[in-house]
Amino acid sequence: MGLLDRFETKESDVNKKPNFTFIDLFAGIGGFHLAASNLGGQCVFASEFDDNARKTYEANFLKHNKDLFYSGNFAGNIIEVKAKDIPDFDFLFAGFPCQPFSIAGHRQGFDDKNGRGNLFFDIVKILKEKKPKAFILENVKNLKTHDKGNTIKVIYNKLQKLGYKVTDNVLNAMKYGNTPQNRERIFIVGFLEQKAFNNFSFPKKIELKKTISSCLEKAVDEKYYYNNKPLHKKLKDDITKKNTIYQWRRKYVRENKSAVCPTLTANMGMGGHNVPIILDNKGIRKLTPKECANFQGYPENYILPNITDSNLYKQFGNSICVPLVERIINNITLALET
Template sequence: MTQATLPALLAQARARYTQREIADHVGKDIKTVRRWEKGETPCPAMLGPALRLLLATGNASSARRTGTPARFSFIDLFAGIGGIRMGFEAEGGECVFTSEWNDFSKKTYLENHGADHTFVGDIVSFPAEDVPAHDILLGGFPCQPFSIAGVSKKNALGRPHGFECATQGTLFFDVARIIAAKRPTAFLLENVKNLLSHDKGRTFDVILQTLRDELGYEVHYRVIDGQHFTPQHRERIIIVGFRGKTSFSWDDLRLPEQGPRLASILHRTDGGEPRLPWDDGRFFDHAARCVQPKYTLTPKLWAYLQQYADKHRAAGNGFGFGMAYPDSVTRTLSARYHKDGSEILVHQGEGQRPRRLTPRECARLMGFPDTFRIPVSDTQAYRQFGNSVVMPVMREAARIMTPHVEALLSSNGEPAATPPRDIALVA
């Protein structure tokens, strides 16, 4: 990128974004962007890669702020750092309400998505009637044990019961009470694969009974492996539902048979690593063209992990560290990755100690663009990405859901709702 072409690149960005959006993106103030645009101050070299990233990965919310109407509205529950939101924004959706209780996750969320709508912490104490109207409810709700004691007894006695009897005390209950109160056209819920087998399948049976029988939604679910889109084996169950009859089918998913490999997300040591102003050398030393040394395991930790693996191998167990190579797919990134990095250790050559992924590489492993900012410590960043979703999976789910949502919305203005049965919400 030569100095002479930077003003032209800035002009391209200004055709799509406001001066405020560009200033926020590159970490400068509006006056600085205005001086660049007028030619009063030369555009700095860092502006080139920053604007390329903005033009290549700018999301639908930015486009809407410049006049493009949203295709649908949605709320983001148990939002984390906004991975599900980003998938649905990419398909033209607009977020109208967010809930996330963790202060560190909230910091990352606000840094990347802003808050031009209601943002609450704990959804448990928030009245369902105060949630704004929306077309799609999104939620990566935590899986908690469900208490179904008493339901069979009530059935035997012929006493009516609603979903609150089986789900009260769990965070799924809060999803159900909001669906019952607001009756969105559709929902998407995400959870770990083991939700299917939890409590010998009884937990999932309660969820399906609640969504289908109690709330009256057409429900579809499928386990999807993130390795179709990023170099990580990460199986998650996705549950979608519609308030009306549809022809929705998971067969419409576009899942590449051969996904990318680890090399595609690693920092490039050949001089091709983009300079991200918001990272500012935190993860990668551009002068030395190498990952910062702090991510290489210490001799003591590396010795411990090898001894631990040898001990369990001798006992016939499969426990141990997971070495990852440029042409491989990693194990699942977990929220505990900050402790020792053992599930994904990057090979650095024979005789050399391996290293952890950097938080920027973790972001890429989850499908987040390099425009995504990481304003928290490494420990918190590892926890956040380990708890997040593979964003391209969410975008693909949004892609196949959206036509059915729009069809229901355009059917006489509103889909024919199936009234919920025996719902008696408790405060």
């Protein structure tokens, strides 16, 4: 059974008891939600601040999880939510804001002037109140070395004080998720029970079978092509290979030589030329939002709502690699069953 099959919800499954329950914090467009649902999990609470991301989330999950939305358990600002009001759950998933810790950002961490770094402590409050069996926190790999390692020490200290046994690993989507994207992210996993912690291991490397071409659309709108546009003159001499992804670096073209897509980033939605570029039979063009979804491992039937491309690019750049996260969640469930 593949991702696409498992994403479909049958009427006979509506009243079926879930394998586990979870909450989805800083939910974005639901990468964690999708991965967990594929394993029989049920989301009982979600939180996402961005209005456009909320539209994408609702477009995909309202149909098969009406209780989440109609009960008021799809919150906006997590800061305004009282931990005691959140329904009980088994697992907490959170891709908490990475900009304060990323290489591409200002690396302000917990001192981020917009307060994004401090949102980690809202996760701590919820863990303290609800004490779920396990959690996954996801962030950029730079979190590991940020502030000479002090940031990760603070995170570990706060989580361990709550009684959690904690481990982490930096995993690449192309090596652990069978997804052709060079995307490294840190995953922090914690368990309340020592036995489950001892039984847990991160997924092992798997062969990358999916290719760039398997993620590309066959019919693409003309608006994505650079043909007859000013930038085309700067691109045409360097972008000469098909099934290769390039990037425009303001003054030069960069060829990705690893036969995968470079890391999709949130700033793809800014400036217009940050989206990876390819050459196909019709000419030079940027990836479409749907193709970015494919490079993150989203299923074919995942819905892209009627919002601007810039917002869709940002959303997929901020998202997680679904198949990789599904493998981690699966290992968590196995560790608890053993």
